[in-house]
Amino acid sequence: MKKPVRSQADGEKPYATGFLPERNGYLPIGDYAIIGDTRTAALVARDGSIDWFCGPDFDDDTLFCRLADQYRGGYFQIALAARDGGAATTERRYDPEAPILTTAHRSRDAEVEVTDFMILPRDLAQAASFGRTIVRLIDGKEGSALMRISLGPRLQYGAELPKFERDGAGRWWFRHDGDIVVIDGSVELANTRRGFLEAEVMVAENEHHYVTLSVTQGGEGYVTSLAEARQSLGRTRATWAERGFADSYEGPFAAQMKTSLMVLSLLVHAPTGAVIASPTMGLPEVIGGTRNYDYRYCWLRDSYFVLNAFLDQGLTEEAGAFFRWLMAASRTSAPYLETLYTVHRDSKIGLRNLRTLEGYKASAPVQLGNGASTQLQLDAYGSILMTAFSYVQKGGHLHPGEAVRVVRFGEVVMDQWTLPDNGIWEMPDPRRHHTYSKAMCWAALDSLVKLAELGAVSEDVDRFRQERDEIRDVVLREAWHDEIGAFAGALGSDWLDASVLLLPRIGIIEADDPRMVATYDRIRERLGNGAHLRRYADGVDGLEGREATFNVCGFWAADYLARAGRLEEAEAQIEAMLAAANDLGLMSEEYDPDAGLQLGNFPQGLSHAGMIAAISALAEASGEARFPKKG
Missing domain, CATH: 2.70.98.10 (Beta-galactosidase; Chain A, domain 5)
Structure with missing residues (x-):
């Protein structure tokens, strides 16, 4: 029996x-x-x-x-x-x-x-x-x-x-x-x-x-024996338990929070402190398509979400190691920032198509390396400076050279924020004036001003404060599109971008501002499929083929709802997104709601970092306590 x-x-x-x-x-x-x-x-x-x-x-x-x-x-x-x-x-x-x-x-x-x-x-x-x-x-x-x-x-x-x-x-x-x-x-x-x-x-x-x-x-x-294999199991279990991801949080969606922290912990490269986007390459965003990218690198755009996930849940060792890696990696190109780096801080990443592999379900070509390494992504400056502010605010400190470097990053923003770029979604040329990129330039200067107020940098920041205010005026005026009744994906454009839902998290506008309320509604209407959201409509990026919904965008919607005080909607949004995870709670980059299939590289760190951010925003807005048990 x-x-x-x-x-x-x-x-x-x-x-x-x-x-x-x-x-x-x-x-x-x-x-x-x-x-x-x-x-x-x-x-x-x-x-x-x-x-x-x-x-x-x-x-x-x-x-x-x-x-x-x-x-x-x-x-x-x-x-x-x-x-x-x-x-x-x-x-x-x-x-x-x-x-x-x-x-x-x-x-x-x-x-x-x-x-x-x-x-x-x-x-x-x-x-x-x-x-x-x-x-x-x-x-x-x-x-x-x-x-x-x-x-x-x-x-x-x-x-x-x-x-x-x-x-x-x-x-x-x-x-x-x-x-x-x-x-x-x-x-x-x-x-x-x-x-x-x-x-x-x-x-x-x-x-x-x-x-x-x-x-x-x-x-x-x-390993040379069964006894040694058993001993390694016990040691590994004990070492993971000491890391604390399993007991760092108490609050809504605790089990899912634990799983996401586990995923981010697995994406840490311990010898350097880097956190990669995903351990895989070439898994397609649409079956049979050509968007089959290599994600085994560290993107600066993800750094703010990843480091805050560690800091909010008391994983200070991982947060500190990652921050020091970010500072060391950015040093190689300072005062300018590259888009992505290898775990060993190399930003010179080539790109070639592998002819030895047919690709998942014949989705070819499988790309080795990543062409985004040559792009201009101005949002990276906001990510790195918001990361620095979060790190200092939670008790970290900047070394003297790092303090000088973050000021230099701010100066680059002063010089370049008016330029078009490739944006957070790494759209091919021609470059555009992406709303999210402009808002992150605002966030970069805002974070620099706050760092000065905390005494972390010794710099007269009046010039940064003045430029910050000008960027805000430009974003809120020129990104708004009267006909669609929403903030558009780029200044003067008429297409929608789900990353705009992050404007309240960035701090450039309040979540309950009528313009943000309208923007959320338009994004839900035009990019939504149930709880899931696409990044933007087909054809906006100039690439062929249709892509699925982007998992992190669904969590950004929940983050927005929590900040707008729409807590029941936020909770329902998180629950619906979590239903798309696999049986172990893991999520890839994208999801096809109609077929019920995970797509893209797996598991995806940004998806899980977005999940953590949304759950944390809901817990904070609802007043439910969180108890990080590691300090």
Whole structure:
């Protein structure tokens, strides 16, 4: 008789159940979970297959990328070897305190759990060391089940097969870009076909196995026994618990807040403090389309939302590391800001189309690098200076050189705010006078004035104050469009942009101002699909094809409603947006409400940062207490 699913502890997500069909083509993007070690990350499919993993860092070459090519991408799967009359199912959950994923594989007569995680470094010194290890624990829970293990890495984005070398019982290794990749386990894997190590093992109740994959230098630092694998599980769980994302917040939507903080914590690159946009590349914004971008970098436009998410919830260590990284990265181009940077602060990011990968569901080309690195995005200055003000306001401090640098950023804004740019959405040329960009230039100077008032910069800011006021007058006068009855996406234009919903958060206008109320209504009417919002209408950016709704825009709508005092609407908006997350609470960049599908790179940091901002705005507006437990 089958055992019932065990009861869940308080605050623990229930298992999410799904029937397991045979893999045929691509799984939905929302079928994936993320594990990571704050240096890189892996995506684990519902059917037990790791289909995405780059190493040793987020933006390095892939070892598994079946998510971008079902034929050549490579994968690492542990699953039931046979389907018992179509009865096989999986149920999965995260550990309540850590991104440790447990997937229960069930047939009619048996149950086997696979626990997946990456070993988390205990401190910065260990984070700077080289080992990156995926651990997969296999535990028999009931009956006996034949489990199949298939491990087929692919190098150079699917172009090369590994050359496996034997290293004793249960161990193989191969070279990868000068590194050593070691596969170790209690199961004897055989080199059965070209580029694959495979095995089938009967797992009985209370029987335990492990398989690990480690990216190392010199072939050292990998797991060598089941006991060591179990110990690494305990250490990783304890280290994550010390980080505090799981207990940093009490208030409305606490479980969803915890999940989003977990995602942002996984997108931190611990050796440098950078926070990337997403661990994936090439996942399409529309199936079959060409908007298939590489998001494994750090965008300045996201910095304000990400750092505030950490600060508001008491994750001061992550916030401090990220702020210091921002200051160091911007130093390379100061007094000007680039659009995006690698985790190692390089802003010279090329762009090429990968011909080795067919793309998710044949959505090509898969882009390596990002062409936005050459764009002008004036909103970046607002992001960096608002970030600096938030950091100082919450108890941080600017080093003398940083204080000088933020003033220089303000001076660039004084010189350039009248220029057209590519905007937050990175529209191709011709450049435009985007309303959001102008408002963020206002925010940059406003933040600089506030920093001076706090004593963080020693500068006569009267000139910045005067220019700030002029920018506000221009935005509120020239962005308003009488015919559409709303603030337009660009000065003098007649198209709408959902980023304009952030004007009250920025502080340039009150949320209950009749012009903002009307703008919200127009955006909802013209860009809305239920609770979901598109960024702008088709054709505005000059690119071919239609895109889906943009997840963060739906949360910005909730943020606006909370600030306007429309709390019931804000709560309903958040609830509706959260319904679009996958079974584990993860969200991608975009969402197709009609098909119910996640689209774009996954999981997306900006989506989760927007979720945190909306929930925080609702909690603050409703007077419900939040209790960060880390200081």
